[in-house]
Amino acid sequence: MRLIETKDLVVRYGDVTALRDVDFAIDSGEIVTVIGPNGSGKSSFIRALTGVVPPTAGQVWRKPGLRLGYVPQKLAVDARMPLTVQRFLSLPDRRCGDEVDLMLARVGVPGLQARQMSALSGGQFQRVLLARALLTRPDLLILDEATQGLDQPGTAAFYRLIEDVRNDTGAAILMVSHDLHVVMSASERVLCMNGHICCQGKPDIVTAAPEYRALFGFGTEGTMALYQHRAHSHSHDGCSHAEDAHAE
Amino acid sequence: MLNDFMVRAALAGLAVALAAGPLGSFVVWRRMAYFGEATAHAAILGVALGLAFSVSVFAGTLAAALAMGLTVSSLTGRGLAVDSALGVLSHGALAAGLVAVAFLPGVRVDLDAYLFGDILAVSRGDLALIWGGALVVLSLLAWRWNALLTVTVSEDLATASGLVPAREKLVLTLALALVVAVALQVVGALLIVALLIVPPAAARAFVQSPEMMAAGASAVAALSVLGGLWGSLQFDTPAGPSIVVTATLFFVLSLLTRR
Numbered sequence: 406m407r408l409i410e411t412k413d414l415v416v417r418y419g420d421v422t423a424l425r426d427v428d429f430a431i432d433s434g435e436i437v438t439v440i441g442p443n444g445s446g447k448s449s450f451i452r453a454l455t456g457v458v459p460p461t462a463g464q465v466w467r468k469p470g471l472r473l474g475y476v477p478q479k480l481a482v483d484a485r486m487p488l489t490v491q492r493f494l495s496l497p498d499r500r501c502g503d504e505v506d507l508m509l510a511r512v513g514v515p516g517l518q519a520r521q522m523s524a525l526s527g528g529q530f531q532r533v534l535l536a537r538a539l540l541t542r543p544d545l546l547i548l549d550e551a552t553q554g555l556d557q558p559g560t561a562a563f564y565r566l567i568e569d570v571r572n573d574t575g576a577a578i579l580m581v582s583h584d585l586h587v588v589m590s591a592s593e594r595v596l597c598m599n600g601h602i603c604c605q606g607k608p609d610i611v612t613a614a615p616e617y618r619a620l621f622g623f624g625t626e627g628t629m630a631l632y633q634h635r636a637h638s639h640s641h642d643g644c645s646h647a648e649d650a651h652a653e
Numbered sequence: 654m655l656n657d658f659m660v661r662a663a664l665a666g667l668a669v670a671l672a673a674g675p676l677g678s679f680v681v682w683r684r685m686a687y688f689g690e691a692t693a694h695a696a697i698l699g700v701a702l703g704l705a706f707s708v709s710v711f712a713g714t715l716a717a718a719l720a721m722g723l724t725v726s727s728l729t730g731r732g733l734a735v736d737s738a739l740g741v742l743s744h745g746a747l748a749a750g751l752v753a754v755a756f757l758p759g760v761r762v763d764l765d766a767y768l769f770g771d772i773l774a775v776s777r778g779d780l781a782l783i784w785g786g787a788l789v790v791l792s793l794l795a796w797r798w799n800a801l802l803t804v805t806v807s808e809d810l811a812t813a814s815g816l817v818p819a820r821e822k823l824v825l826t827l828a829l830a831l832v833v834a835v836a837l838q839v840v841g842a843l844l845i846v847a848l849l850i851v852p853p854a855a856a857r858a859f860v861q862s863p864e865m866m867a868a869g870a871s872a873v874a875a876l877s878v879l880g881g882l883w884g885s886l887q888f889d890t891p892a893g894p895s896i897v898v899t900a901t902l903f904f905v906l907s908l909l910t911r912r
Contacts, residue, residue, distance in 0.1 A: 452809070455809065455812060455813045456812050456813070457808070457809050457812045457813075473813045473814075473815075474813075475809070475810060475813035477807065477809045477810065480806075480807050480809075480810070482806060483682065485681055485682055485857065486682045486805065486806070486863060486866075487857070487860050487861050487862055487863060487865065487866055488806070488862070488863060489861060489862060492862055492863070493806070495799075496799060496802055496803040496806060496810075496814075497799040497800055497802070497803040497811070497814055497816060498799075498814075499799075521861070537810075541814070547813070
């Protein structure tokens with residue numbers, strides 16, 4: 406079942422075009438990963454899908470009544486607001502204690518209910534965010550670099566959990582990721598972005614595409630190539646830039 | 654009982670304290686102190702407008718505060734660097750209000766009453782208006798409570814949950830304008846923000862949830878009103894500032910008792 410579809414989507418901030426000509430669709434049960442260098446419009450794409458950013462042009466269609474589980478890239482809960490994990494998970498819809506117990510255990514942080522959000526470690530915080538997204542019983546789970554702050558075993562467990570969720574509930578998963586190795590093994594469709602969709606398809610097709618290689622280099626050096634992106638990106642005309650990539 | 658001016662003053666102060674607790678908590682969480690100040694300062698302009706057009710001061714204040722609130726939130730919505738813009742609006746509105754009051758023909762306005770409050774002069778009619786306004790604010794906040802909290806934690810998460818952040822922020826702007834209008838007579842335009850932010854700040858150290866913070870802030874504000882009125886009677890000090898001084902003492906106490 407089709408969950409979200411975009412047609413000729415354009416997102417512009419003032420004079421800066423973050424994203425253009427995006428035709429995209431995702432169906433129930435799909436696992437799709439978005440990759441691309443910094444400043445390639447990945448987050449703008451996600452924010453347009455969730456409705457945070459209105460499209461400058463083009464359309465975003467959502468299935469009526471679509472339940473969206475969203476794990477944002479960054480979130481800080483200010484220490485001035487006292488907020489326990491239990492209370493956070495009940496925003497905006499109340500969740501009962503048993504449900505929360507189970508979900509926290511499932512994402513790997515059992516018994517955190519009474520802790521203050523501002524006192525969580527980065528890894529715990531990400532898992533609590535995932536728990537909140539899963540508690541909405543989403544049709545579509547959107548993860549924007551959700552494994553930030555997780556160690557390697559944590560990251561691996563995170564992706565296994567995501568796959569379980571898809572298998573158990575039939576939810577679609579759309580994620581932005583920098584973990585190229587994991588991405589390539591876990592997802593069924595990869596979207597390579599650089600201001601627009603450069604190429605997309607099954608992981609092996611994408612990794613063989615010249616557009617992908619121009620952005621990420623070859624084979625196992627892919628992750629390293631991410632940081633060298635600036636050096637060679639402009640020599641390649643298949644993936645023109647909507648805005649300058651910021652090297653980290 | 655309502656014939657006693659001290660009883661009327663206490664009741665008026667308690668109404669404002671009740672509404673100021675939860676609203677003030679949002680002002681603290683969302684860092685809206687400057688926003689609150691601009692809205693409160695606009696009240697003086699509202700006083701001048703109310704007197705000039707012979708409508709009630711309450712209506713004038715509410716309209717001016719609301720207009721300022723909407724202006725400021727539209728500025729923030731456009732992502733402008735609002736810090737200096739807010740400063741200009743806030744102090745510009747205060748100065749323009751003071752000048753406008755001076756232009757009013759034929760009336761001698763007791764500015765002190767509007768700047769620092771005149772809680773001891775609250776009439777029965779004022780009391781009804783103040784309680785009415787406070788109850789509207791409380792109901793508004795109670796109705797939108799979870800949505801407001803979600804938007805405050807993260808607008809992105811709120812949007813993904815199907816909420817509209819702009820609508821919830823409008824609720825806060827409206828509540829703020831109402832509180833400014835009802836608190837003008839109690840603590841005055843210059844000290845309204847103090848009554849909003851000091852009690853939640855004092856309550857923060859002792860609470861574990863947003864609800865407890867809101868209730869705790871109301872309690873601190875109520876005690877400050879009673880303590881301030883008592884002090885004002887005892888030491889013959891101005892009532893509004895005495896209330897704020899009492900709240901500040903609570904804040905200092907909370908710092909000292911915190912580990």
